[in-house]
Amino acid sequence: xxxxxxxxxxxxxxxxxxxxxxxxxxxxxxxxxxxxxxxxxxxxxxxxxxxxxxxxxxxxxxxxxxxxxxxxxxxxxxxxxxxxxxxxxxxxxxxxxxxxxxxxxxxxxxxxxxxxxxxxxxxxxxxxxxxxxxxxxxxxxxxxxxxxxxxxxxxxxxxxxxxxxxxxxxxxxxxxxxxxxxxxxxxxxxxxxxxxxxxxxxxxxxxxxxxxx
Amino acid sequence: xxxxxxxxxxxxxxxxxxxxxxxxxxxxxxxxxxxxxxxxxxxxxxxxxxxxxxxxxxxxxxxxxxxxxxxxxxxxxxxxxxxxxxxxxxxxxxxxxxxxxxxxxxxxxxxxxxxxxxxxxxxxxxxxxxxxxxxxxxxxxxxxxxxxxxxxxxxxxxxxxxxxxxxxxxxxxxxxxxxxxxxxxxxxxxxxxxxxxxxxxxxxxxxxxxxxxxxxxxxxxxxxxxxxxxxxxxxxxxxxxxxxxxxxxxxxxxxxxxxxxxxxxxxxxxxxxxxxxxxxxxxxxxxxxxxxxxxxxxxxxxxxxxxxxxxxxxxxxxxxxxxxxxxxxxxxxxxxxxxxxx
Ligand code: SF4
Numbered sequence: 001x002x003x004x005x006x007x008x009x010x011x012x013x014x015x016x017x018x019x020x021x022x023x024x025x026x027x028x029x030x031x032x033x034x035x036x037x038x039x040x041x042x043x044x045x046x047x048x049x050x051x052x053x054x055x056x057x058x059x060x061x062x063x064x065x066x067x068x069x070x071x072x073x074x075x076x077x078x079x080x081x082x083x084x085x086x087x088x089x090x091x092x093x094x095x096x097x098x099x100x101x102x103x104x105x106x107x108x109x110x111x112x113x114x115x116x117x118x119x120x121x122x123x124x125x126x127x128x129x130x131x132x133x134x135x136x137x138x139x140x141x142x143x144x145x146x147x148x149x150x151x152x153x154x155x156x157x158x159x160x161x162x163x164x165x166x167x168x169x170x171x172x173x174x175x176x177x178x179x180x181x182x183x184x185x186x187x188x189x190x191x192x193x194x195x196x197x198x199x200x201x202x203x204x205x206x207x208x209x210x211x212x213x
Numbered sequence: 214x215x216x217x218x219x220x221x222x223x224x225x226x227x228x229x230x231x232x233x234x235x236x237x238x239x240x241x242x243x244x245x246x247x248x249x250x251x252x253x254x255x256x257x258x259x260x261x262x263x264x265x266x267x268x269x270x271x272x273x274x275x276x277x278x279x280x281x282x283x284x285x286x287x288x289x290x291x292x293x294x295x296x297x298x299x300x301x302x303x304x305x306x307x308x309x310x311x312x313x314x315x316x317x318x319x320x321x322x323x324x325x326x327x328x329x330x331x332x333x334x335x336x337x338x339x340x341x342x343x344x345x346x347x348x349x350x351x352x353x354x355x356x357x358x359x360x361x362x363x364x365x366x367x368x369x370x371x372x373x374x375x376x377x378x379x380x381x382x383x384x385x386x387x388x389x390x391x392x393x394x395x396x397x398x399x400x401x402x403x404x405x406x407x408x409x410x411x412x413x414x415x416x417x418x419x420x421x422x423x424x425x426x427x428x429x430x431x432x433x434x435x436x437x438x439x440x441x442x443x444x445x446x447x448x449x450x451x452x453x454x455x456x457x458x459x460x461x462x463x464x465x466x467x468x469x470x471x472x473x474x475x476x477x478x479x480x481x482x483x484x485x486x487x488x489x490x491x492x493x494x495x496x497x498x499x500x501x502x503x504x505x506x507x508x509x510x511x512x513x514x515x516x517x518x519x520x521x522x523x524x525x526x527x528x529x530x531x532x533x534x535x536x537x538x539x540x541x542x543x544x545x546x547x548x549x550x551x552x553x554x555x
Contacts, residue, residue: 193540198547208551211363
């Protein structure tokens with residue numbers, strides 16, 4: 001019997017968008033370093049003291065709802081899905097940190113939310129044209145339209161991740177301006193060692209057998 | 214990165230148990246020590262130390278390594294949780310092992326790291342030597358090591374490499390004798406490296422220190438997801454942690470330096486060693502504690518790591534190096550670079 005490929009976790013899309021290597025370290029190498037756990041803990045905590053959503057009349061709130069999409073091979077959980085009176089699902093993803101992230105980093109949150117929306121459509125047969133991100137420290141929602149471009153990006157990203165998992169190859173560290181901005185905030189920096197660049201390693205190799213270097 | 218503590222239990226007859234979120238050390242039902250588990254990365258027990266099953270379960274859950282060593286620090290066993298190792302990385306490791314170029318290259322790097330760090334020890338000794346004659350002798354030996362280092366790229370087989378390494382080690386150990394304080398030399402002369410069993414005091418001390426470094430290297434490799442048994446420089450042999458031995462080469466001179474410090478500052482004296490019938494020498498139980506404490510203190514020293522452009526405690530360097538090794542294994546074009554100090 002041939003195993004079907006393991007479904008890609010929804011969180012992997014956000015990781016991949018932030019940094020393919022981070023995605024590889026987590027999902028290929030199962031590297032969970034301490035501060036990642038810590039961040040998750042904080043995210044969960046933020047959820048419990050977030051008021052408001054249950055009070056709206058007729059809105060049923062499901063927390064930690066299992067999500068999947070067989071055709072795309074996605075699986076995961078939503079922090080919150082609000083079911084409208086007509087039964088239409090509305091995903092809300094909780095993020096630590098502020099709403100005012102750099103646009104390219106916020107875009108990774110959008111991608112993960114869009115993937116949740118696609119899962120919900122697959123599961124319920126209902127259209128999900130919109131969802132929201134809730135940022136714990138600024139305590140604000142940001143509404144995200146699940147447009148054609150985002151949908152295509154979900155499909156392409158899931159594909160890329162599946163390829164990486166199948167090849168078993170860890171993507172290289174970020175470089176240049178992206179590295180400067182993203183590695184600082186990355187919980188896997190110690191494991192990844194982005195500063196020990198290929199160029200640095202090669203240069204060190206050049207002088208390894210020189211006693212005076 | 215944070216240097217978590219390793220709890221070394223050298224106390225004969227100690228009993229370790231779980232007490233909520235702390236580890237409790239008892240001797241004859243009396244509590245001697247309590248350590249919060251979240252401060253620990255490993256628990257290392259020497260000789261006759263007992264521990265409870267609930268504690269073992271908890272250590273496994275928390276990913277805290279439990280290591281059993283004999284009285285002399287030799288490895289006996291290790292308890293690993295379910296998530297240890299990384300099968301994909303290990304698969305790559307075995308593929309590299311079958312790749313003669315990678316194997317030789319990595320082995321060369323390990324030897325180079327050792328020789329460079331050994332040379333530092335001799336050069337520093339030469340600078341601090343009391344007599345010109347000794348300074349000259351140490352400088353000569355350091356030059357010999359430089360020649361060995363330069364010979365490494367041309368060593369075209371593992372045997373050739375091990376030959377260069379053996380010769381360098383011989384020269385280096387003869388130099389170590391000159392680094393012992395003159396009034397201690399009679400008691401701590403070493404005639405080359407002897408082990409199984411060590412046959413002089415210096416060797417007994419080195420064996421014990423190497424055992425602890427070895428243990429840290431092994432743990433670091435496990436933490437990085439590598440298989441400590443599958444090494445490049447050291448031949449594969451059942452029961453031998455060949456990769457841990459490879460990784461440890463670059464750290465041996467650190468152990469040597471600590472041994473010299475302990476002797477030269479008279480933290481250890483002749484009565485701290487037992488000479489057995491026939492000539493085997495062992496470290497006395499009380500002295501083991503002295504060595505363990507000194508080793509733990511040394512691991513807190515801040516070191517600047519040239520490749521990562523950051524300072525970190527010496528105790529974390531094996532982990533950093535194990536990760537660099539994992540990186541070389543994953544990406545065969547990225548060379549392994551040992552930790553070399555200036
Ligand atoms: S440290 Fe930088 S390169 Fe490495 S995983 Fe994190 S973001 Fe990616």
